[in-house]
Every structure is written in structure tokens, then in C-alpha cells.
Amino acid sequence: MIARPRGTRDVLPDEMEERVRAFGALRRVAALYGYGEVETPTFEHADLFIARSGAEVVEQMYTFEDRGGRILALRPELTAPVARMYSSEMRSWAKPLRLCYFGKCYRYERPQKGRYREFTQFGAELIGDDSTAANADLIAMAAASLGALGLGDIVIRIGDLRVLRALLGDRAGPDVMRLVDKKDPALREVVPDVADLILEPRMDEAREAVGREVTADLERLLSYLEGMGVATVVDIGIARGLDYYNGTVFEADAPSLGAEKQVCGGGSYDLGGVVGIEGLKATGFAIGLDRVLLASGRSGPRVGNLDAYVAPLLEAAMGPALSLSATLRQRGVRTEVGLSPERPAKAIKVALEKGATHVVFIGEEELAAGMVAVRDLAGKEQEALTAGEAVARISRE
Numbered sequence: 001m002i003a004r005p006r007g008t009r010d011v012l013p014d015e016m017e018e019r020v021r022a023f024g025a026l027r028r029v030a031a032l033y034g035y036g037e038v039e040t041p042t043f044e045h046a047d048l049f050i051a052r053s054g055a056e057v058v059e060q061m062y063t064f065e066d067r068g069g070r071i072l073a074l075r076p077e078l079t080a081p082v083a084r085m086y087s088s089e090m091r092s093w094a095k096p097l098r099l100c101y102f103g104k105c106y107r108y109e110r111p112q113k114g115r116y117r118e119f120t121q122f123g124a125e126l127i128g129d130d131s132t133a134a135n136a137d138l139i140a141m142a143a144a145s146l147g148a149l150g151l152g153d154i155v156i157r158i159g160d161l162r163v164l165r166a167l168l169g170d171r172a173g174p175d176v177m178r179l180v181d182k183k184d185p186a187l188r189e190v191v192p193d194v195a196d197l198i199l200e201p202r203m204d205e206a207r208e209a210v211g212r213e214v215t216a217d218l219e220r221l222l223s224y225l226e227g228m229g230v231a232t233v234v235d236i237g238i239a240r241g242l243d244y245y246n247g248t249v250f251e252a253d254a255p256s257l258g259a260e261k262q263v264c265g266g267g268s269y270d271l272g273g274v275v276g277i278e279g280l281k282a283t284g285f286a287i288g289l290d291r292v293l294l295a296s297g298r299s300g301p302r303v304g305n306l307d308a309y310v311a312p313l314l315e316a317a318m319g320p321a322l323s324l325s326a327t328l329r330q331r332g333v334r335t336e337v338g339l340s341p342e343r344p345a346k347a348i349k350v351a352l353e354k355g356a357t358h359v360v361f362i363g364e365e366e367l368a369a370g371m372v373a374v375r376d377l378a379g380k381e382q383e384a385l386t387a388g389e390a391v392a393r394i395s396r397e
Contacts, residue, residue, distance in 0.1 A: 007108075007117025015293075017305065019120075022293060023102060025148040026122050033141045035100040035124055040081035042104065046073040048080050051273075060107040074106035079244075079284055080271060082125050087275035095128030102289075112260050114291035123266075123286035130268040130281040132217050135248040136224035142264055142285045143230045146252060150296040151263070155253045156230065159201075159238035160218040161267075162247060166210040167194045167236065181239035198237040206236055221248060244269045248283065254295035263291045306356040307334040308394050311347035313363035321362050324372065324387050331395040351377060358394050 004010060011019065030037065046063050062074040075081055078101055090097060102122050111117060122145070126138050139156065146154050164180065165172045171191055179187050180198055187195040197206055203222075207215045218234075225232050238249045249267035257263070266285025272278045308328055312321040318341075325337040336354060338347060344361055351359040361373040366384070374390050375382040385393060 005117070007111040009116055009118075009290075018293065019289070022149055022289065023122075026100075026102075026145055026287075029141065029145045029148050030100040030124065032144070033098065033124075033137070035098040035141075038082065038085065038099050038101050039103065040075070040078065040085050040101070043072045043074050044081055044084065046071045048084055048275075049073055049076060057107070060109050062106045062108060075103070076107045077105055078103050078121055078123055078286065079125060079269065080275075082123075082284075083127070083271040083275045083280070083282065086125075086127050087277055087280075091277070096134065097127040098124070099127065100124040114257060114260055114288070114294045116290060120289040121286045122289055123284060125282055125284035127280070127282045130247060130283045132220045132224065132248075135221055135250075135268060135283050136228065138266070138283050138285060139221075139225060139232075139250055140228045140230050142250075142252065142266065142287070145287060146264060146292070149292050151254055151292065153255055154263075155255065156232045157235035157238060157251050157253065158218070158222060158225070158232045159235045159249045160215070160221075160247060161239070161245060161249055163206060163210055163214055163218055164198070164236055164239065166214045167197060167206070177239045180237050183237060201234045201236040203234050206234075217248070238267075240265065240267060244271050246270050250285070252287075254291070257291060257295050260291070261295075263288055263295060305334065306336055306351070306354040308336075308358045308360060309347065309351035309354065309356040310335060310337045310360045311344070311351075311362070312338055312341055313344065313347075313361055314341045316364075317341070317362040317367055320367065320372075320387075321360075324360065324362070324390070327387070327391050328394060331391055333391075333395050348375070348377070360390060360394075 027037065046061065049061060050058055057076050061076050063071055065071055082099055082101060086097065100123065102120065104118055105121050106118055108117055124138065124141060126134050143154070143156060168176060168191060176190055179190060183199060185199070187198060194209065197209060203219070222232060222234065238251055240249050245267045247268035250265070251262055252264035253261040254263050255261055264285055264287045266283070268283045270280060271282070272280030310321045310325045312318045321337050325335045328335040347359055347361065357377055359375045359377060361375070366372050369384070370386065371384045372387055372390050373382055374385050374393060
């Protein structure tokens with residue numbers, strides 16, 4: 001037997017149904033905020049990511065050479081592809097432009113709880129504006145998206161790279177920023193004068209250390225979000241893993257996930273030099289759906305959502321059972337039909353396992369009388385009805 005590749009997963013029907021519901025909830029939130037859905041290729045030219053994604057992500061990319069000698073990469077994230085799409089297809093569109101997406105991404109890293117080498121993201125990009133108001137509106141959408149997925153214990157942490165870099169000065173190199181991003185206590189040895197401000201942020205002390213003019217945008221953003229009813233905490237130590245972020249940054253955690261608790265991240269960025277539009281202002285976020293569904297407790301097996309199970313009790317009943325099933329589906333009733341004759345007890349067991357509310361028996365007596373037997377699995381009542389009456393009863397309930 002050939003096993004699935006390490007770091008990937010199979011999504012079974014019950015979980016897929018929950019994912020479809022989650023996608024629907026996210027699409028409804030995106031529509032409320034005026035975002036249109038887009039899709040980009042699963043692979044891009046590797047240079048799109050190599051140019052600005054940072055050494056860590058570049059090392060994790062899946063790259064390959066195609067038959068034309070081009071070096072391509074499975075996308076490790078979706079911000080750069082959406083910016084590339086905007087540059088090539090949408091420059092003339094009215095701005096700010098609000099785009100959202102769902103997509104698979106790929107990174108070669110050590111699999112952990114809720115973290116895979118192939119994973120699904122939902123994200124949004126607001127292109128053409130990275131103002132404080134734009135970030136407030138985007139972060140509010142991120143919070144609403146997580147709420148729509150059933151997460152009530154989310155902690156949204158807000159930072160600003162301008163404040164962080166002002167604190168670090170010329171010490172803000174890759175190695176130090178990596179320690180910052182990981183909240184590594186070793187910072188107290190490397191930058192002892194500001195380590196506590198980064199590891200245990202306090203807005204008043206940050207303001208005193210770098211000046212009010214540096215913290216003004218961050219404080220204004222926090223005020224806007226408070227007015228929008230979005231609860232946040234200050235975290236000066238958010239560095240983000242990609243090199244193109246340049247101002248506001250934020251992350252959302254689900255404490256129930258333990259160490260691997262981050263489920264959303266984003267902020268203001270500039271990909272203009274990469275996609276050929278200097279000075280391109282934008283802000284965006286991405287949600288890791290695999291972790292979110294795990295945090296919400298919705299990623300395990302569950303009973304299905306069938307409405308009716310139609311059970312032919314003998315071969316002669318197969319045609320009427322298929323016909324009745326077709327009629328029920330036309331009325332919007334989620335229906336499964338037994339594909340071979342079965343005993344009533346087995347049919348009831350199957351229907352209950354699939355979460356059906358009704359089971360319909362068609363046996364010798366029902367065929368002779370031109371009727372069907374409808375059993376309500378909740379109340380356990382059973383009655384003989386015509387096919388038309390059965391459809392009306394089940395579709396009404």
C-alpha cells in the first residue's frame with residue numbers, strides 16, 4: 001500500500017462537510033466587507049517568492065524545473081501571487097481594491113499539531129491603501145472571520161514594525177528579528193536594554209522609549225479598533241516571518257491549541273518592487289484553516305446531515321425507491337437510497353448513523369397498496385402515506 005506523503009492529510013466526508021460550511025461562513029463575512037473572491041495558480045515562477053519572502057520561507061519552498069527550463073515553485077503563501085495578479089490583470093481597477101481567496105499552500109517544514117506541509121488558507125488583501133483606517137477595517141474583518149468560524153477565545157495581538165525597528169535601531173538584523181519573532185528569552189542577552197519591552201510590551205514605556213511620533217499610528221489603530229468593538233492587546237514583538245511587511249502587523253492566537261496557537265497573521269506590506277509597481281500600498285491577512293478547524297473542535301468525525309433514507313425491502317421496490325429519492329432531492333431534501341434490498345432494522349441503523357431524520361420503507365405490502373411507510377426517527381412514529389404525501393411531509397419538516 002502506498003501511504004500519503006508526510007505532512008499531508010486526507011479530508012474525509014464529515015470533515016469536508018464542515019469545511020464547506022466554514023468556507024460559506026467566511027464568504028459571507030467577506031461579502032459584508034465588500035471583498036471579491038479571486039484564485040491564482042497553485043505554482044508560480046520561483047522568483048516571485050525568492051525576491052521578498054525571506055530566507056526561512058525560501059528554504060521551505062517546493063521548487064521544480066519544468067520542461068522549458070523554468071524554475072517554478074508551489075506557492076508557500078498567497079499574498080505575493082495576489083499582488084502579481086493585481087499587477088498583471090487589475091491595475092486599472094478602482095482602488096482601494098478588496099480581494100479575498102481560498103487556496104492550498106505548500107511549505108517543507110516539520111509537521112506538527114495543526115501544521116502540515118500542504119495546508120489551506122483563507123485570506124484577504126486590501127490593495128491601494130495601508131492607512132491606519134484601512135488596517136482597522138481589515139483587522140475587524142479578520143476578527144469577524146474567526147468569530148464566524150466559532151472561535152470565541154481568540155486573542156488579537158497588534159504591533160508595528162516601525163516601533164520595533166526604532167527600539168532595535170541598527171541591531172534589527174535577521175538573527176535578532178528571528179529571536180523577536182519566536183519571543184526567545186535569549187533577547188535579554190542580545191538586546192538587554194529593550195528586551196523586556198519586546199517580550200512584555202507596555203505601550204506607555206514604548207512611547208517613552210521611541211517617542212510619541214513613532215507610536216502615533218499604533219495608538220490610533222488601537223483606538224479605532226476599540227471603537228469598532230474589536231478587543232486587542234499590544235505586542236511590540238511581532239516581527240512576522242516574511243520580509244515584505246513594513247508597518248502595522250498583527251496575529252491572532254487560539255490559546256486552546258497550546259504552543260502552536262497562531263491561526264491568523266497579517267499587516268501592511270510593500271510588494272511593489274517585486275511585481276513592478278513601485279510604492280504599491282497594501283495590507284492583508286491569512287487564516288490557517290487547518291488550525292482553526294482544530295481549535296474550534298470541528299475537525300473530527302461527526303454525524304452526517306442527511307434528511308431521508310429510502311430503503312427498498314425487496315428487488316421489486318428498487319425502481320420506486322429510486323424514483324421517490326429523485327423527487328425528494330428535487331424538493332431540496334438530502335436523500336440517500338439503499339442500493340440493494342435490506343431489512344428494516346439495518347435500514348434504521350444506517351439512517352441513524354448518517355443523521356437522517358426519516359427513513360422510508362418500500363416493501364411488498366407498500367407496493368401492493370401503492371403506499372410507502374415513513375418512520376420519524378426522532379418520535380419513532382411510523383405511518384403509511386402515498387409517495388406524494390411522503391414527499392410533502394418530509395420536505396415540510
